[in-house]
Amino acid sequence: MPINLLGCNVDVVRLVLGCHVQVDLRSVFLVHPSLRLLAEPFLYSAVELAYYKSKPHLITLLVRSILRRPELAAHIRTLSLQGGDPPDQNWKGKVARSPVHEEDLHEAVSLVAGTRLPYRDRWIVELRQGTLDAYIALLLLRLPRLQRLHLGPVFFVESELIGLVLRSILHGPRSDWLEVDVSASLRELRTVSLIREVTFNLARTNRNTESTLPFFHLPSLEEMMVSIDNPLTPALPWPAAQPPLATNLVSLSVGGTMRESHLGQLLAATPCLRLLRWTWCYIPYHIDQYNTHVIDLDQLMPALAHVSGTLTELTLTGVPLLAYTGPWPSPLRVQGSIRALAGFDQLTKLLIPLVLFTGFSLPAREQLSECLPRNLEELTLTDDMYIDNDINETWHEAGHTGTIAAWLERVESSTPRLRKLCLVLQACDGETSLEDLDVRIEIRKLARRAGIDVATPDMHAEETWTEL
Known part of the structure; x- marks a missing residue:
């Protein structure tokens, strides 16, 4: 039966209004001045x-x-x-x-x-x-x-x-x-x-x-998602003489054009991070001392080291060319080593481009078993940056993803807690050679033998997974 809100106790009315969506509150707002005063806190x-x-x-x-x-x-x-x-x-x-x-x-x-x-x-x-x-x-x-x-x-x-x-x-x-x-x-x-x-x-x-x-x-900052540009100065232009110490900040997503050269200064101010997402970006037409075609792991790993003791989830992605249509720049190049990642003992979930381990050409630069954190539970490997790079070689799935197969052969000793492996390899979504197919079958067999679920994202439905 209908309820006369005007005759109800004020606390009861507030409970009723708190259960309504914004559209309903706007209607209540217009009914009576008394209801308007009670509805305003919820509406605004x-x-x-x-x-x-x-x-x-x-x-x-x-x-x-x-x-x-x-x-x-x-x-x-x-x-x-x-x-x-x-x-x-x-x-x-x-x-x-x-x-x-x-x-x-x-x-x-x-x-x-x-x-x-x-x-x-x-x-x-x-x-x-x-x-x-x-x-x-x-x-x-x-x-x-x-x-x-x-x-x-x-x-x-x-x-x-x-x-x-x-x-x-x-x-x-x-x-x-x-x-x-x-x-x-x-x-x-x-x-x-x-x-x-x-x-x-x-x-x-x-x-x-x-x-x-x-x-x-x-x-009070706890979560931050930011598109931030890399400065043209060696030091970040903090607003105070001393950089901040954002000890409440536990989740940070960094996009925009910030490169590995300055990322460390940002992470030094966020020592309690548990979740970090960073997108590597390269703008090829406007080269300076920071914006280059080199993915510098010798700068990236010391930057990430600031949060190595607290980080449980790390996502690294790459958007190198930004739909660039001008004269083609130098091909992307990986420099340095990612082996320090193995020391991130708290890390349980990782999404990372495979080229940070293998490089853009064969033979592979690093072995996954020597670089992945021992306590990892979920791993997603992508071909970010590779498919946008101007190189003459093809992906050579048997070589690059062969690195995955080699790691899976001894996965129980290198990452014994791993239970989920996702491969997001867009360069391999087209025609698949018999050699490529053999590698995929081998990856699936090795993963199942170790009790690891292998999946690829379903490109037609978000947040769903299909088996390899």
Whole structure:
């Protein structure tokens, strides 16, 4: 039978509203002023906005609402700003501005003007121009209970003001800069996702390193997924004299263009990581001392050593050429040794390109049995980087995956806890020679003899597995 919520105890009403989805809450919101006050905390707890190029953006309305009614800001625990058309490789990183009426800007302009920050004039100009960066920066200043933040991909293209505001928050209020109290801002932020598409022009002209690094200083940060650019300086440009020590951060995914040369400095600031994902990236048309065609294991392994004592899951992938269509660069090359990986005693789950062991040509550079951690339980081997490399040789499955067969012959002594092996070898998905087929059959037999499940991802259904 129908329930008259207006006649119910307030605590009962809150329990009922807590079970409703956002669409239902919006309906309740409009029924009666009393219900509106009770529904607001649930309705504003998670704010999700999508980007539409052809429409005025709702972020300007959200900022106006929380500045006119500051109590709404205290309800927001999750802020998710996402969407936008995928850019092409020539995209220069300019996002369409949101139309803004001057009468809607009064509170925002007054707040920024009251800070007396050195960059306040520029901030006010960009607010009037409808720049997304300016409005996101203001939200970060005024959401004291925020716990989860997602920006991407369009919302993190322009991020300089975001970085400037974060640095001001981290440095604390100064009497000559701030009238607004920012000391409590972002103290509860635990999960951060900052994702943008990497294009040729963006990677060259619009590096976001300085805007991204301040997030690692946040005291409650536990999970981070970030597209971050490699700087052109030997040291990472941390916002403070001392790098952070993000001891609460246990899960980190690093994309963008950060290379192995700087990854170690980042991982030195995250000593308690249990899960790490890193994507190796090479932009062939724009070579510098850090962005080269060499996969340098002698830099990568010392970088990973910062978290070798805590890491339980490691994912290494490669996106070397970014759909490159210009004059072909030098072929990719592996340098150094990956044998230090065997000392990662806590590692139980590993996804890694096979070429980091074998190299791009035969004979194989390393034996899997000498490089894999002894306590490994799940292993996924891919042909990332190989299939995008401009080399004259074919994959030679009998040689490269023959390395897998050689390891499986003594797998019980090298990785006795291994129970699952996944092979993601796209270069072998086409026609298979009799020699290639013999190797696959041999791998399956050796794995089953050791009690290991062998699988390949089903390309037609996510998160499902089919037997080799």
